[in-house]
Amino acid sequence: MSLGNHAQPAQAAGSVGVVSASKAHFVEPLALSSGVSIANYDLVYETYGQLNAQHTNAVLICHALNASHHVAGIAADDPKSIGWWDNMIGPGKPVDTNRFFVIGVNNLGSCFGSTGPMFANPSTGKPYGPDFPVVTVEDWVHAQARLADHLGIKRFAAVMGGSLGGMQAQAWSTLYPERLGHAVVIASTPKLSAQNIAFNEVARRAIITDPEFHGGRFYDFGVVPKRGLEVARMIGHITYLSDDVMAERFGRALKRSHAEQSGAADDFKFTFDVEFEIESYLRYQGEKFSRYFDANTYLLITRALDYFDPAAAFEGDLVKALAPAQCKFFVASFTTDWRFSPQRSREIVQALLTNRRDVTYAEINAPHGHDAFLLDDPQYMRLVRSYFERIAAEVSR
Amino acid sequence: MSLGNHAQPAQAAGSVGVVSASKAHFVEPLALSSGVSIANYDLVYETYGQLNAQHTNAVLICHALNASHHVAGIAADDPKSIGWWDNMIGPGKPVDTNRFFVIGVNNLGSCFGSTGPMFANPSTGKPYGPDFPVVTVEDWVHAQARLADHLGIKRFAAVMGGSLGGMQAQAWSTLYPERLGHAVVIASTPKLSAQNIAFNEVARRAIITDPEFHGGRFYDFGVVPKRGLEVARMIGHITYLSDDVMAERFGRALKRSHAEQSGAADDFKFTFDVEFEIESYLRYQGEKFSRYFDANTYLLITRALDYFDPAAAFEGDLVKALAPAQCKFFVASFTTDWRFSPQRSREIVQALLTNRRDVTYAEINAPHGHDAFLLDDPQYMRLVRSYFERIAAEVSR
Numbered sequence: 001m002s003l004g005n006h007a008q009p010a011q012a013a014g015s016v017g018v019v020s021a022s023k024a025h026f027v028e029p030l031a032l033s034s035g036v037s038i039a040n041y042d043l044v045y046e047t048y049g050q051l052n053a054q055h056t057n058a059v060l061i062c063h064a065l066n067a068s069h070h071v072a073g074i075a076a077d078d079p080k081s082i083g084w085w086d087n088m089i090g091p092g093k094p095v096d097t098n099r100f101f102v103i104g105v106n107n108l109g110s111c112f113g114s115t116g117p118m119f120a121n122p123s124t125g126k127p128y129g130p131d132f133p134v135v136t137v138e139d140w141v142h143a144q145a146r147l148a149d150h151l152g153i154k155r156f157a158a159v160m161g162g163s164l165g166g167m168q169a170q171a172w173s174t175l176y177p178e179r180l181g182h183a184v185v186i187a188s189t190p191k192l193s194a195q196n197i198a199f200n201e202v203a204r205r206a207i208i209t210d211p212e213f214h215g216g217r218f219y220d221f222g223v224v225p226k227r228g229l230e231v232a233r234m235i236g237h238i239t240y241l242s243d244d245v246m247a248e249r250f251g252r253a254l255k256r257s258h259a260e261q262s263g264a265a266d267d268f269k270f271t272f273d274v275e276f277e278i279e280s281y282l283r284y285q286g287e288k289f290s291r292y293f294d295a296n297t298y299l300l301i302t303r304a305l306d307y308f309d310p311a312a313a314f315e316g317d318l319v320k321a322l323a324p325a326q327c328k329f330f331v332a333s334f335t336t337d338w339r340f341s342p343q344r345s346r347e348i349v350q351a352l353l354t355n356r357r358d359v360t361y362a363e364i365n366a367p368h369g370h371d372a373f374l375l376d377d378p379q380y381m382r383l384v385r386s387y388f389e390r391i392a393a394e395v396s397r
Numbered sequence: 398m399s400l401g402n403h404a405q406p407a408q409a410a411g412s413v414g415v416v417s418a419s420k421a422h423f424v425e426p427l428a429l430s431s432g433v434s435i436a437n438y439d440l441v442y443e444t445y446g447q448l449n450a451q452h453t454n455a456v457l458i459c460h461a462l463n464a465s466h467h468v469a470g471i472a473a474d475d476p477k478s479i480g481w482w483d484n485m486i487g488p489g490k491p492v493d494t495n496r497f498f499v500i501g502v503n504n505l506g507s508c509f510g511s512t513g514p515m516f517a518n519p520s521t522g523k524p525y526g527p528d529f530p531v532v533t534v535e536d537w538v539h540a541q542a543r544l545a546d547h548l549g550i551k552r553f554a555a556v557m558g559g560s561l562g563g564m565q566a567q568a569w570s571t572l573y574p575e576r577l578g579h580a581v582v583i584a585s586t587p588k589l590s591a592q593n594i595a596f597n598e599v600a601r602r603a604i605i606t607d608p609e610f611h612g613g614r615f616y617d618f619g620v621v622p623k624r625g626l627e628v629a630r631m632i633g634h635i636t637y638l639s640d641d642v643m644a645e646r647f648g649r650a651l652k653r654s655h656a657e658q659s660g661a662a663d664d665f666k667f668t669f670d671v672e673f674e675i676e677s678y679l680r681y682q683g684e685k686f687s688r689y690f691d692a693n694t695y696l697l698i699t700r701a702l703d704y705f706d707p708a709a710a711f712e713g714d715l716v717k718a719l720a721p722a723q724c725k726f727f728v729a730s731f732t733t734d735w736r737f738s739p740q741r742s743r744e745i746v747q748a749l750l751t752n753r754r755d756v757t758y759a760e761i762n763a764p765h766g767h768d769a770f771l772l773d774d775p776q777y778m779r780l781v782r783s784y785f786e787r788i789a790a791e792v793s794r
Contacts (some may be wrong), residue, residue, distance in 0.1 A: 034667035134667040194643040194675045195635060201676045202631040204669055205683070209624035211608055227606035231628060234599045238592060246591040252706060268704055270431035270531040272601055272696050276703065278591045279598045286602070299669050306673065307665055309649060 013092035016048040016073035019083070021113060024150045030108075030143055033136040033307075040122060043147050044113030045069045045105040048089060049097035051153070057395045058153045059100045060144060060180075061085065062161030062168035065236070065301050066293060068112035071104030072097070087376050094385035099392045100157065105147055107140045109133075109300040117296035118219060129296055130216030137164070137308045141171045145179065157395050158388070160184035162373035163340065164301070167308045170348070173325035174310065182391055184330045184384075187337055187373035189344035190318050190351070191309035196339065199239055200302040203232035207295050216296050225295045230286030232298055237285050242336035242369030250278040318351040328358040330387045332380065334372040335365050360387060410489035413445040413470035416480075418510060421547045427505075427540060430533040430704075437519060440544050441510030442466045442502040445486060446494035448550070454792045455550045456497045457541060457577075458482065459558030459565035462633070462698050463690060465509035468501030469494070484773050491782035496789045497554065502544055504537045506530075506697040514693035515616060526693060527613030534561070534705045538568045542576065554792050555785070557581035559770035560737065561698070564705045567745070570722035571707065579788055581727045581781075584734055584770035586741035587715050587748070588706035593736065596636055597699040600629035604692050613693050622692045627683030629695055634682050639733035639766030647675040715748040725755040727784045729777065731769040732762050757784060 021044050029039035046069050051058060061071045063084070072083035072090050089095045089102055106114040109132060117132040124131075148156065159172040159180045166188025173183040192200070207213055210228030214221050238246075254267070255274050274280045314320035329352055333345035342363045349361045364380045366372040372380070418441050426436035443466050448455060458468045460481070469480035469487055486492045486499055503511040506529060514529040521528075545553065556569040556577045563585025570580040589597070604610055607625030611618050635643075651664070652671050671677045711717035726749055730742035739760045746758045759780045763769040769777070 034665075191649065193640060194647040194649065194673070195638075195640045197649070197673050198631075198635045198643065198675050198679055201673075201679055202628060202635065205624075205631060205680070206603060206628050208669065209628070227602075231599060231603045231606070234595075234602060235632065238595045238599065241592075243590060243592045246595065250591040252588065252591065252594070252709075268431075270700075272605065272700065276591070276594050276598075278595050282595055282598055283602070303667075303669065312649075 014090055015086065016083075016090045016097055018076050018079075019046050019048065019070070019073035020076040021046050021069060023113065024147055026143075026146055026150075030139070030146070032133050032139045034134050036133045038108070038115070038133055041108060041115035041143075042113070043105055043108070043115075043143060045103055045147060046071065046073075046083075047104075048072050048102045049100050051101040051151075052395075055153055056155070056157060057100050057392075058148075058151075058156050059095060059102045060148070060156050060159045060172075061089070061102060061104045062140075062144070062159065062165035063104070063107065063110075064161070064163040064165045065298075065305070066289070067165075068110065069104040069106040069114075070112070072102070084374065087374075088381070088384065094381050095160070095388050096392070099395070100388070103147075103151070105144055107135075108143050109135045109297060109304075111294035111297040116294065117216070117300065118294055127217075127219040129219060132296060132300065134303055135300060136304050137167045137171050138175060140304070141168055141175050144168070144172075145176055148179070154179065156180045157391050158182040158184050160186075161188070162186040163188055163370065164305055167305075170322075171308075171310065173327050173329070174322060177324050177326040180327045181394065182328045182330060182387075183325070184387070185345070185348065186332045187334055187340055187345075187370055188331075188348070189340040190311060190321075190348050192306055197306050199235055200306055203235050204299055204302060206231035206235070207298060213295060216299075218295065224290065226290040229290035229293060229295055229298065230283070233286045233289035233293075234282045237282055239339045240369060240371045242338065242367060244336055245367050245369055246278065248367070250276065250281060253277045255280045318347060319354045322348075322351045322357075323355055325352070325355070325357060328360075330360045330362075330384075332362040332364060332373075332383065334368070334370070334380075335363060336367055337370045337372065339370040411487055412483065413480075413487045413494055415473050415476075416443050416445065416467070416470035417473040418443050418466060420510065421544055423540075423543055423547075427536070427543070429530050429536045431531050433530045435505070435512070435530055438505060438512035438540075439510070440502055440505070440512075440540060442500055442544060443468065443470075443480075444501075445469050445499045446497050448498040448548075449792075452550055453552070453554060454497050454789075455545075455548075455553050456492060456499045457545070457553050457556045457569075458486070458499060458501045459537075459541070459556065459562035460501070460504065460507075461558070461560040461562045462695075462702070463686070464562075465507065466501040466503040466511075467509070469499070481771065484771075485778070485781065491778050492557070492785050493782075493789070496792070497785070500544075500548070502541055504532075505540050506532045506694060506701075508691035508694040513691065514613070514697070515691055524614075524616040526616060529693060529697065531700055532697060533701050534564045534568050535572060537701070538565055538572050541565070541569075542573055545576070551576065553577040554788050555579040555581050557583075558585070559583040560585060560767065561702055564702075567719075568705075568707065570724050570726070571719060574721050574723040577724045578791065579725045579727060579784075580722070581784070582742070582745065583729045584731055584737055584742075584767055585728075585745070586737040587708060587718075587745050589703055594703050596632055597703055600632050601696055601699060603628035603632070604695060610692060613696075615692065621687065623687040626687035626690060626692055626695065627680070630683045630686035630690075631679045634679055636736045637767045639735065639764060641733055642764050642766055643675065645764070647673065647678060650674045652677045715744060716751045719745075719748045719754075720752055722749070722752070722754060725757075727757045727759075727781075729759040729761060729770075729780065731765070731767070731777075732760060733764055734767045734769060736767040
């Protein structure tokens, strides 16, 4: 990996190593956007690097749909589990844990240890299931702010996230303007389009109409709505990849084991089994996902995506919605991302510039579609590295 | 509706009126691409206008995924059923039934009267179900050619279709080069992309994994895989509409009955019920579809789409694949069609031009995405009208 062009001597980027999650318990009720509140909940988190004496070098990483607090390093309880942004965060990496104290947190309603639908509802003693309150991006930000209090962090050097994580960074900038120096908003959008909502809705219907969903109470039946989760994940995957990268990676190639016998294009099986590589890939992704992801969480998180629209309270005026923000912004998009296209990031940038905020915007020429924000594009990595060097310089001043 | 700029006196475009379907029975076995053959099958068709004495004015209309032989007019057995291309075909319409004898045919394996999976398998006496042979675009064309023989039509003035129908028009041009004067290929592609196949595969998985699919033998259980069909159709609908038209038609508007109470954007219900208009629209489309469409047919037709790739037998060389074609071509695409984008139509045009064929190509600026080929865009209608006036002039010579 390139170390960029900073003046320090070259140093190999490393891993944060083996990491264990911590758990914070919150007794006080948290008022949610829906009007209900939740008390006695847990948030699971990981930290990497050291908090400095002034507590000014903390960076919060917000996760997207299917990710977790396990952002970097190797999970102590599962050596095969590498953090989902391990290429971005670590000693000598773009978000350098030799300089920053980085926090990954699992959001409320997710399924990786923080309180969610599979937790016991205190009022019934049984899993919440469909009774877990619908949560919003703003609710998550308020919960994250309490975690910051718990960790003694008054102000983050930066709040950073991609996709849904970028929505959280946006919300931080307006809900707690004094509590962050920078918002790093990658491959995100100020709100979902009708098409984005449509894809979410189809995925939800696949889950909800799976007979093994049992109205969200599948835990009581010892089953999971595996078929619905698989279809939901397959739909998601199509929207994460660009048409180009799908063509390049899979094209119309027949599945390997089949194609090995004969390369002839007319050597079809004439069945509805896997025929093309792309089918095999999607089924594999769906199957893998259905083994670890909670169906109620999928519904909750897609709904949080649907609902996010800070401009709605200002008659659609994003400039007014972002007016409270005081921090500086790094916004990045990827040319082939058709889920949250560059145009959507430009809307954010335009609104911030109208508010005379300090904005760095990068539109990165990358072939991988929405997925690019998780990948090792060298230009992308250099830009994030360079931006965090600027933040590090401010912190150490 | 505009009558274009032809010199005849203006005349109101009308309907072909009430139409009844006919049925042709074919005893001889038809050899299919898969290697199996099918005998004793029916094809259901409708005709509009009069076949001229020389039998030179016949136009064959090929249908796409969910359509049928009922192309124009009012079905005799269902006065609410208007043909799916009634805006295009009729007296005084772009494909003018005062001049042309137009045939709509339901393809083998479909579910509107031609032999398909719900028909009795002669070898068991029970519905074919999953044992109905997988059919290809080329198989359909061979079956259509037999229907032409049956109707005494040696040569079509034109073979015309949109989307999958356009694939059939392409296949006609190379399989029966002497039997058509013009191929009219609208909103089509020379082959599916990996992304196109991916969407088909997700739709198929939704159907196949529905417990009420019963491995395709649901007829025996008195059920239909309604949930799978609904999800499949919802996915399809997203790909038929452009992002823009979805934004314009639905945006992020809350469902009417709900929004009537309050227009406030933060007036969410905080449930997974229908919240946005787009959700309501998709569920309605899915529900409607599941009431009339056969699940096995959905699998068959999406597989025919996947398999179509005439260039595959020529190492991907579309020029060679289209070399046998002798007819003239009208190719049209729509700027906002992201399912089969203009680029895909241009590939066809380029290959035809390399073969020095006579090609008219129109890239129509329309907001409606893939669906545009079924809609009343004035420019589109004028271009088709004008092209068929040219065909009519040739026929009457």
